[in-house]
Amino acid sequence: MSKVLIIGAGGVGTVVAHKVAQNPDVFSEVMIASRTKSKCDAVVKAIGNPAIRTAKVDADNVEELTALFNDFRPEIVINVALPYQDLTIMEACLKAGVNYLDTANYEPKDVAHFEYSWQWAYKKRFEEAGLTAILGCGFDPGVSGIYTAYAAKHHFDEIQYLDIVDCNAGNHHKAFATNFNPEINIREITQNGRYYENGQWVTTQPLEIHKSLTYPNIGPRDSYLLYHEELESLVKNFPTIKRARFWMTFGQEYLTHLRVIQNIGMARIDEVEYNGMKIVPLQFLKAVLPNPQDLGENYDGETSIGCRIRGLKDGKERTYYVYNNCSHQEAYRETGMQGVSYTTGVPAMIGAMMYLKGLWKRPGVWNVEEFDPDPFMEQLNKQGLPWHEVFDGDLEV
Ligand code: NDP
Numbered sequence: 001m002s003k004v005l006i007i008g009a010g011g012v013g014t015v016v017a018h019k020v021a022q023n024p025d026v027f028s029e030v031m032i033a034s035r036t037k038s039k040c041d042a043v044v045k046a047i048g049n050p051a052i053r054t055a056k057v058d059a060d061n062v063e064e065l066t067a068l069f070n071d072f073r074p075e076i077v078i079n080v081a082l083p084y085q086d087l088t089i090m091e092a093c094l095k096a097g098v099n100y101l102d103t104a105n106y107e108p109k110d111v112a113h114f115e116y117s118w119q120w121a122y123k124k125r126f127e128e129a130g131l132t133a134i135l136g137c138g139f140d141p142g143v144s145g146i147y148t149a150y151a152a153k154h155h156f157d158e159i160q161y162l163d164i165v166d167c168n169a170g171n172h173h174k175a176f177a178t179n180f181n182p183e184i185n186i187r188e189i190t191q192n193g194r195y196y197e198n199g200q201w202v203t204t205q206p207l208e209i210h211k212s213l214t215y216p217n218i219g220p221r222d223s224y225l226l227y228h229e230e231l232e233s234l235v236k237n238f239p240t241i242k243r244a245r246f247w248m249t250f251g252q253e254y255l256t257h258l259r260v261i262q263n264i265g266m267a268r269i270d271e272v273e274y275n276g277m278k279i280v281p282l283q284f285l286k287a288v289l290p291n292p293q294d295l296g297e298n299y300d301g302e303t304s305i306g307c308r309i310r311g312l313k314d315g316k317e318r319t320y321y322v323y324n325n326c327s328h329q330e331a332y333r334e335t336g337m338q339g340v341s342y343t344t345g346v347p348a349m350i351g352a353m354m355y356l357k358g359l360w361k362r363p364g365v366w367n368v369e370e371f372d373p374d375p376f377m378e379q380l381n382k383q384g385l386p387w388h389e390v391f392d393g394d395l396e397v
Pocket residue numbers: 007008009010011012013033034035036039057058059060080081082083085103104136137138139140141142179180181184292293340341343344
């Protein structure tokens with residue numbers, strides 16, 4: 001018997017719920033809990049399995065979470081609410097003796113800043129409680145780290161250069177929309193860029209560095225250097241890395257809208273006074289933008305995310321590119337959600353499966369690349385995110 005509790009019923013939560021339901025041999029009892037219970041009920045209806053339970057929970061509230069955990073008694077919680085809730089959910093896991101998995105690292109609400117220190121600080125407490133916490137188990141972070149661990153295990157003696165490349169070549173036919181929670185997405189993209197080189201972090205202006213990269217089955221796309229959270233854990237866990245960067249594609253139309261949003265103050269995350277009440281402009285913007293969960297129906301094209309790696313094997317330099325392409329339409333047909341939610345939700349389910357099968361069970365707080373990548377890579381091929389490899393090609397980076 002393995003009970004799983006999914007927290008969050010957004011785009012990613014919906015995909016996790018579908019994939020968990022497709023694997024009843026591993027997940028024998030399932031509950032979806034979120035701020036708005038009707039959204040959890042709608043997910044259960046779409047899956048068509050009334051045995052899946054639902055509940056309302058405020059994941060900012062440790063007591064409420066602990067009460068829910070004590071009542072349902074899950075073995076593991078899959079946290080696909082927002083990064084703001086990571087620490088409260090981890091606290092409640094410790095109180096109720098539940099294992100933990102998430103897809104995005106903690107961010108305080110009032111500063112757009114992400115780093116692992118807050119969550120890594122829980123390592124000793126999870127160790128002492130005999131509980132496992134798996135951090136960043138979506139696609140990126142998530143599969144990007146697993147690809148790197150797989151490359152290190154099988155194809156390199158020393159990884160020296162790592163470039164994570166994330167392309168969304170899909171078209172949702174809206175003038176402007178974000179592919180996941182708009183507030184989290186815009187906070188991430190409008191920050192300074194940052195990459196790791198020769199033991200130091202180099203900071204750039206937001207979207208300052210860009211180049212054209214060619215993606216399989218897609219072609220060349222302008223790709224922008226961003227800071228992304230997995231870089232922090234990967235350079236720590238693979239200390240031979242000399243340079244690590246993260247690239248994401250954006251179209252000109254998207255960037256123009258983003259610039260306007262910033263210039264007119266709508267990307268602000270501080271409170272402003274409006275008609276006698278306090279509002280946060282970015283949260284207000286979220287309320288009027290298209291809901292990422294509604295993009296799926298008309299979304300065509302595909303995503304392509306991978307790792308381009310250069311390093312040494314048997315004293316010789318080699319390159320390696322491992323990637324997945326995911327079709328928005330196929331993701332929608334299977335789960336009712338677009339490819340970005342799909343590529344995040346499938347790995348989150350597989351991570352929980354790894355824990356429940358005892359393959360990734362290790363008390364403490366871990367990033368995904370610290371576990372054996374092989375059984376996870378095997379499941380990616382089975383669960384809808386097959387991967388492909390190119391050896392000794394031109395990495396362009
Ligand atoms: P959504 O905004 O679509 O969904 C978030 C869900 O969490 C909603 O159901 C929301 O409830 C719920 N929620 C928010 N606050 C609370 C709270 N205080 N208590 C209970 N429930 C709450 O986001 P996505 O599904 O797009 O993203 C989910 C997570 O996945 C995010 O953390 C995001 O950063 C991460 N992500 C990771 C990626 C990766 O590759 N690693 C890629 C994409 C996303 P309500 O519906 O009531 O608002």
